[in-house]
Amino acid sequence: MGEWDAIGDAVTGGMLARAVEPSAGEAGADGHTHETNCLNCGAPLTGPYCSACGQKAHVHRSLKAFMGDFVAGVLNFEGKFWRTLPMLAWRPGELTCRYIAGERARFISPIALYLFTVFAMFAVLNFNGTFSTDGKPDIKVSAKEGIKTEIAAEQKAVARLVAERKSAGNDAKELARLDREIAEKKAEVDAAQKLLSGKSIITTDPGDDAPDWIKPFIENAKENPEAVSLRVQEAASKYSWLLIPLSVPFLWLLFPFSRRYRLYDHTVFVTYSLSFMMMLVITAGLMVALGASGYAGLLFFVPPFHMYRQLKEAYQLGRTNAILRTCALVTFAFAAAGMFAAATVAIGAM
Numbered sequence: 001m002g003e004w005d006a007i008g009d010a011v012t013g014g015m016l017a018r019a020v021e022p023s024a025g026e027a028g029a030d031g032h033t034h035e036t037n038c039l040n041c042g043a044p045l046t047g048p049y050c051s052a053c054g055q056k057a058h059v060h061r062s063l064k065a066f067m068g069d070f071v072a073g074v075l076n077f078e079g080k081f082w083r084t085l086p087m088l089a090w091r092p093g094e095l096t097c098r099y100i101a102g103e104r105a106r107f108i109s110p111i112a113l114y115l116f117t118v119f120a121m122f123a124v125l126n127f128n129g130t131f132s133t134d135g136k137p138d139i140k141v142s143a144k145e146g147i148k149t150e151i152a153a154e155q156k157a158v159a160r161l162v163a164e165r166k167s168a169g170n171d172a173k174e175l176a177r178l179d180r181e182i183a184e185k186k187a188e189v190d191a192a193q194k195l196l197s198g199k200s201i202i203t204t205d206p207g208d209d210a211p212d213w214i215k216p217f218i219e220n221a222k223e224n225p226e227a228v229s230l231r232v233q234e235a236a237s238k239y240s241w242l243l244i245p246l247s248v249p250f251l252w253l254l255f256p257f258s259r260r261y262r263l264y265d266h267t268v269f270v271t272y273s274l275s276f277m278m279m280l281v282i283t284a285g286l287m288v289a290l291g292a293s294g295y296a297g298l299l300f301f302v303p304p305f306h307m308y309r310q311l312k313e314a315y316q317l318g319r320t321n322a323i324l325r326t327c328a329l330v331t332f333a334f335a336a337a338g339m340f341a342a343a344t345v346a347i348g349a350m
């Protein structure tokens with residue numbers, strides 16, 4: 001079982017250099033081949049790599065080589081990841097510039113990073129959901145518990161006010177004030193109970209004013225609010241890529257008809273920026289899970305700061321110019337997020 005020995009040997013170390021870059025003499029038993037033409041595309045070989053397709057000239061057919069590929073893949077991704085991440089956090093403009101200018105192999109591509117963070121974000125959010133309920137991966141349940149507690153507190157307040165009213169005597173002003181407060185609290189309890197039963201998704205009855213085509217969706221959301229919210233979540237992860245094409249036109253509007261910047265540049269900018277924002281959501285989620293939700297709120301102030309830095313450096317703007325464009329970009333970001341939310345809710349309610 002030479003191959004298993006090879007794995008054991010590989011795991012114990014020193015394997016990287018040999019597995020990833022085998023020395024020329026390793027032939028025969030381990031499947032080493034000596035080719036004159038590329039095994040992938042057939043082009044004549046002139047060096048250690050095919051000049052037509054880039055594949056290595058010699059490939060192996062051993063488990064050791066398989067492990068080597070795996071380790072090399074992980075290390076390659078990891079190396080790029082740790083080169084890209086600090087820069088994305090602290091020098092996002094420089095990262096954007098250098099990637100656009102051609103340093104493509106050095107950094108993780110914007111779209112790869114984006115897909116990776118979408119995946120990580122939903123994993124963390126669902127993990128939090130699992131944490132807050134009894135093993136049921138449903139974020140809604142913890143919200144329900146919160147509403148129930150709120151209702152109980154409001155009901156207590158109503159009882160206290162009623163008792164106060166009884167002992168208030170004949171002061172007309174005082175009685176009127178207490179009556180008003182009781183009515184307010186009761187209305188709050190009512191609203192919370194409606195929220196709990198799912199009726200509040202649509203606060204007003206569609207009645208006869210609503211167009212006919214929308215009524216089935218409203219009925220559906222009323223009858224089954226939890227299923228709808230789950231479908232909205234699903235839609236949000238499935239169509240997360242939509243955020244990129246939704247945002248690019250906004251960024252183009254910041255530099256309309258500029259000949260200096262191409263759509264490609266804006267797309268790289270937007271995709272790196274969105275990836276960073278999702279990493280913030282992941283960080284906030286982890287902080288909440290660790291019980292530091294108080295500090296998680298501070299992360300809310302990071303996005304404008306990050307946008308400013310990225311804009312300033314990537315588009316080489318002066319300070320005032322960068323501040324003005326950051327204000328516009330923050331506004332646009334809210335618009336894009338709103339459009340995305342509306343789209344996913346619409347898809348979820350269908």
Ligand SMILES: [Zn+2]
Pocket residue numbers: 038039040041042043050051052053054055
């Ligand atoms: Zn080739």
